Amino acid sequence: MKALVVGKGRMGQLLSAHADSFGMHSLGCCDVLDPALLLDHKEEIDVILDFSHPDNLDWILDEIEGTNIALVEGTTALSEAQKQRLAQQAARQPVFYSANYSYGVAVFQKLLKTITPLLKDGFDMELVETHHNQKADAPSGTALALLEAMDPDGEFERVYAREGVVGKRGKEIGVHALRGGTIAGIHEVDFFGEDETIEIKHTATSRMIFVNGALKAARFLTDQQPGLYTMDDLLR
Numbered sequence: 001m002k003a004l005v006v007g008k009g010r011m012g013q014l015l016s017a018h019a020d021s022f023g024m025h026s027l028g029c030c031d032v033l034d035p036a037l038l039l040d041h042k043e044e045i046d047v048i049l050d051f052s053h054p055d056n057l058d059w060i061l062d063e064i065e066g067t068n069i070a071l072v073e074g075t076t077a078l079s080e081a082q083k084q085r086l087a088q089q090a091a092r093q094p095v096f097y098s099a100n101y102s103y104g105v106a107v108f109q110k111l112l113k114t115i116t117p118l119l120k121d122g123f124d125m126e127l128v129e130t131h132h133n134q135k136a137d138a139p140s141g142t143a144l145a146l147l148e149a150m151d152p153d154g155e156f157e158r159v160y161a162r163e164g165v166v167g168k169r170g171k172e173i174g175v176h177a178l179r180g181g182t183i184a185g186i187h188e189v190d191f192f193g194e195d196e197t198i199e200i201k202h203t204a205t206s207r208m209i210f211v212n213g214a215l216k217a218a219r220f221l222t223d224q225q226p227g228l229y230t231m232d233d234l235l236r
């Protein structure tokens, strides 16, 4: 099974280096500014893993149109139009999308879907995410996915950080992004009630949890029909 990685950064290099431990041969890393690997090897690529920048996605989707190449998409801060295009492409070839390929975060998301309906009326909800000082986007893609799990119908206003005389808390979910050092990713959701607090926190101590999850998703796609797959499909 031959894989091509889009993105030559922290994730791209790790994915390419560890592909063989999932029975894949990596052809290497490329991007829209250096497209030779994709253009030269299109006939032999089974799967593309994209962990780069939203500016690469339209190019990737144009190039895989009409081929049998599966796509594992991991880049965050995609536009709504790009997410729709991913879903459309999934009608023609297998596509996997997740803002976070860690198993623990997939379980965290499921847990929030279960407990938020029980807490949302009596508890104030706040979300804090922390990442390394090189991260380009805020809030993180994971934070946005956790918000979606907590409040799929947009019942609560999203309040991004607070400053000034903001007044009493309303029907809102506060969202806060901390940046510093080499933190691989921390996501915490707090439910503040009267005289009690529930805190749920996931800490990534290494990027390998994302790498292993994404490579597992790539291997999973090889046996799949066209469709849009998510981490729910990998939960045991």
Ligand SMILES: NC(=O)C1=CN([C@@H]2O[C@H](COP(=O)(O)OP(=O)(O)OC[C@H]3O[C@@H](n4cnc5c(N)ncnc54)[C@H](OP(=O)(O)O)[C@@H]3O)[C@@H](O)[C@H]2O)C=CC1
Pocket (backbone or CB within 6 Å): 007, 008, 009, 010, 011, 012, 031, 032, 033, 051, 052, 053, 055, 056, 073, 074, 075, 076, 077, 098, 099, 100, 101, 102, 134, 141, 210
């Ligand atoms: N789904 C998941 O589980 C995870 C997702 N991610 C996401 O993966 C993505 C990459 O993360 P990471 O590897 O840490 O980032 P890096 O900054 O290390 O790498 C980003 C890559 O994208 C390229 N790039 C940057 N800007 C552009 C642009 N405008 N057009 C084309 N290419 C560009 C960079 O090239 P150059 O260096 O030349 O600028 C580099 O190759 C992010 O969106 C991140 O949020 C990260 C971890 C886990």
Ligand SMILES: O=C(O)C1=N[C@H](C(=O)O)C[C@H](O)C1
Pocket (backbone or CB within 6 Å): 076, 099, 100, 131, 135, 136, 139, 140, 141, 142, 143, 184, 185, 186
């Ligand atoms: O950029 C990162 O580093 C990460 N990005 C993803 C996100 O935006 O949620 C996943 C993980 O938290 C690391």
